[in-house]
Amino acid sequence: MSMIEFKDVEKYYGDFHALKDINLKIDAGETVVLIGPSGSGKSTLIRTVNGLEEIQEGQLIVDGFDLHDPKTDMNKIRKNVGMVFQHFNLYNNKTVIENIMLAPRLVLKRDEAENKRIAMELLERVGLADKANNMPSALSGGQKQRVAIARSLAMKPKCLLFDEPTSALDPEMIGDVLKVMREIAEDSDMTMLVVTHEMGFAKAVADRVIFMADGQILEDSSTEQFFKDPSNERAKKFLSQVANH
Amino acid sequence: MEKNKKRLFGITASILLVLILIVAGFWAANRAHENRMHQDTLARVEKTKTINWGVKTDTKLFGLVNTKTGQSEGFDVDLAKALTKQIGKQLNMKLTATFTPVNASSKVQLLKNTNIDGVAAVMTITKERAKIVDFTDPYFPAGNSLLVKKDSGIQSIKDLNDPSKTILIALGTTAADTVKKEAPKAKVLALQDYASAMQALKAGQGQAIVTDNAILYGLVTENPDYHVVGGIMGYAPYGIAFDHNQPGMVKESNEALAALKKNGTYNALIRKWFGQVQGLDVSQLEVTQ
Amino acid sequence: MTIFNHYSSLFYSGFGYTLLASLIALVASLVLGTLFALLQLSKKRLWSGLGNAYVQFFRNVPLLIITLFFYLAVAKVIKMTGFVAGTVALSLYTSAFIAESVRAGILSIDKGQMEGALANGLSYGQAMRVIVLPQAFKVAIPSLGNQFINLVKNSSILAFVGGLDLMYQGNLVAASSFDTFTSYIIVGIFYLVLTLPLSYGMQYLEERLQGNR
Numbered sequence: 185m186s187m188i189e190f191k192d193v194e195k196y197y198g199d200f201h202a203l204k205d206i207n208l209k210i211d212a213g214e215t216v217v218l219i220g221p222s223g224s225g226k227s228t229l230i231r232t233v234n235g236l237e238e239i240q241e242g243q244l245i246v247d248g249f250d251l252h253d254p255k256t257d258m259n260k261i262r263k264n265v266g267m268v269f270q271h272f273n274l275y276n277n278k279t280v281i282e283n284i285m286l287a288p289r290l291v292l293k294r295d296e297a298e299n300k301r302i303a304m305e306l307l308e309r310v311g312l313a314d315k316a317n318n319m320p321s322a323l324s325g326g327q328k329q330r331v332a333i334a335r336s337l338a339m340k341p342k343c344l345l346f347d348e349p350t351s352a353l354d355p356e357m358i359g360d361v362l363k364v365m366r367e368i369a370e371d372s373d374m375t376m377l378v379v380t381h382e383m384g385f386a387k388a389v390a391d392r393v394i395f396m397a398d399g400q401i402l403e404d405s406s407t408e409q410f411f412k413d414p415s416n417e418r419a420k421k422f423l424s425q426v427a428n429h
Numbered sequence: 430m431e432k433n434k435k436r437l438f439g440i441t442a443s444i445l446l447v448l449i450l451i452v453a454g455f456w457a458a459n460r461a462h463e464n465r466m467h468q469d470t471l472a473r474v475e476k477t478k479t480i481n482w483g484v485k486t487d488t489k490l491f492g493l494v495n496t497k498t499g500q501s502e503g504f505d506v507d508l509a510k511a512l513t514k515q516i517g518k519q520l521n522m523k524l525t526a527t528f529t530p531v532n533a534s535s536k537v538q539l540l541k542n543t544n545i546d547g548v549a550a551v552m553t554i555t556k557e558r559a560k561i562v563d564f565t566d567p568y569f570p571a572g573n574s575l576l577v578k579k580d581s582g583i584q585s586i587k588d589l590n591d592p593s594k595t596i597l598i599a600l601g602t603t604a605a606d607t608v609k610k611e612a613p614k615a616k617v618l619a620l621q622d623y624a625s626a627m628q629a630l631k632a633g634q635g636q637a638i639v640t641d642n643a644i645l646y647g648l649v650t651e652n653p654d655y656h657v658v659g660g661i662m663g664y665a666p667y668g669i670a671f672d673h674n675q676p677g678m679v680k681e682s683n684e685a686l687a688a689l690k691k692n693g694t695y696n697a698l699i700r701k702w703f704g705q706v707q708g709l710d711v712s713q714l715e716v717t718q
Numbered sequence: 719m720t721i722f723n724h725y726s727s728l729f730y731s732g733f734g735y736t737l738l739a740s741l742i743a744l745v746a747s748l749v750l751g752t753l754f755a756l757l758q759l760s761k762k763r764l765w766s767g768l769g770n771a772y773v774q775f776f777r778n779v780p781l782l783i784i785t786l787f788f789y790l791a792v793a794k795v796i797k798m799t800g801f802v803a804g805t806v807a808l809s810l811y812t813s814a815f816i817a818e819s820v821r822a823g824i825l826s827i828d829k830g831q832m833e834g835a836l837a838n839g840l841s842y843g844q845a846m847r848v849i850v851l852p853q854a855f856k857v858a859i860p861s862l863g864n865q866f867i868n869l870v871k872n873s874s875i876l877a878f879v880g881g882l883d884l885m886y887q888g889n890l891v892a893a894s895s896f897d898t899f900t901s902y903i904i905v906g907i908f909y910l911v912l913t914l915p916l917s918y919g920m921q922y923l924e925e926r927l928q929g930n931r
Contacts, residue, residue, distance in 0.1 A: 234837055263839045273834030277852050286848065287838040332834075339839055436918065443914055447907065454903040534889055537896040561896050597880075601893030618800065618880035619890060629880070632790040634800065 193242035217386040220396035266336030274320040281316040306334040326357025343375040395419040471677035483531035483545040489647030504702040515685035533601025554668040567666030574642035575659035595635035732887030746809035751816025776814035789879040800879035819861040823854030863920030
């Protein structure tokens, strides 16, 4: 069963054609990595999946809901589709544990004791149980991102979107975040769509790799094939550039 | 800690500032008080060769600003001009009349501060006021009346003696005392001036305006749906006011007023301003020799 | 001081009405201002246009004219006293300024806060109420403080429509005591009694919120 399906999707910002004729199907449980040069439209694409960006043409079906249909209740989709941002976007006015407990309390009406238990469990899983009562401003970038992942997981989503989760981090912080992401991909049947520049992560975790440039999908192949022998010329060039880096 | 100290300093400083303001205020008030003790109005008039009169700007027939010239026009203004001329004659010098707009709350203060020499601004002679200012002989016979809507059915102030009724007055007029005496149960609302009171009456914020009949007639000429009822409550004539303790100026003014009444100037002014008013018998206002 | 002793009941009653009008207008203008700030920021053209029109209108018309409009025109249809008319006008007038302060506060909050909350499953309303507005108010406190102090002083507009407030009683005392100067000094001190604590209260709040950032 497909979790996310793009059919002939077009997206414009005014005159700028941001996404061109996107056709893409991601099955439930799959881990897909989206790569490409900056400005290629990967972030725009991932942001359409939970409706942060609107599409102008085509069909986008997420978890059985048609996002282009104005009658669709976006909140129902977002309940089941979590997102981790480049700049974390933790609630600055709430403590770490409140960041995690807020949405389950307001949206899922989860019992308070249960809510707290789950939140503490998640904090332990990302290695930050001792920071539960800190404000986000007291955390390092890597710690913030791990809290953000815990916050998404607390909603028990079917699908998690990662929009360049390590791009804003100092190099020594990246490892901890990637480790958490890898564990999620390996332990659960969660669908994951990840925009990243971390080729090592892609090689190790992804089932599929999608290469984008200029708003188009240029290559969509299995991880093994992509890294061994990409069929698209620009993908080849991109890979060699990244490897030389 | 540092912040607390800062805040404490701020609070202390503000309180000090307030105290200084208060003290300075009372000091200034005292100085004004002393000043007025030593100021002789007649001497000042003789020195400056002008009399500066405080007149109304919003009172039809007595002192209303002509929007074209920006000058007040009315009975008070004309009388003040005539008095100035007459006093000049008595003093054997040429006096000029100048005019300063005043309102109910400012007129006495301006007089005390010697910003103006005299007040000719529909000012009713009362005992209370006579303690603070000097009045000339009455120059206009007036008394409080009621202005109501023609279809209101209200005939006298007794119809308004009820807590559900609101009587509109203009700030600083003697109407407040009249209402307190004649209709103690009614609510009283004081508005800035006669125009505001009229607007409030039209908007239904009250059932009647109580003030001097002469002023009410002025309001009626502009608002034909309204009429004056209830007769005259108490004889409360207008007088010209000068600062307290000015026997010289009062004596000259009274002489001048008598002269104007005698030579017909007074009656001419009465006819000029009140001759056209409907419902008013102008001959009652004229003086007979 | 004799003036104060002689007319103290008038001053106290005026102080009471000024305090009451200020409190009502403060709450009402905060609620209305926030509401219209949100309208202005709405993605729907109609709503944002409506919010904008409201703010521009009440911000650019003198308070006295709004007050007289309610007292003289609206009162013909809906009965209201000068106190009510003045308080309503004061609330609407101030709400336009508060809307601008709150709107600026909301705009100063990183867009990521709203996106994070939406992506987390919160509705727009919940995200606004729980995440964005509390942070926006914190930013807006100094400018809100200014609006509140202006509100207390502007409440003297009630005197124009017989609103029984401090300034109205001050006018009465000035007119009947003939001592305009002292009367208004006393009135001014009463206003300070209201505005100074408000001023320091807002400053204190600002420091405290800055502290636990």
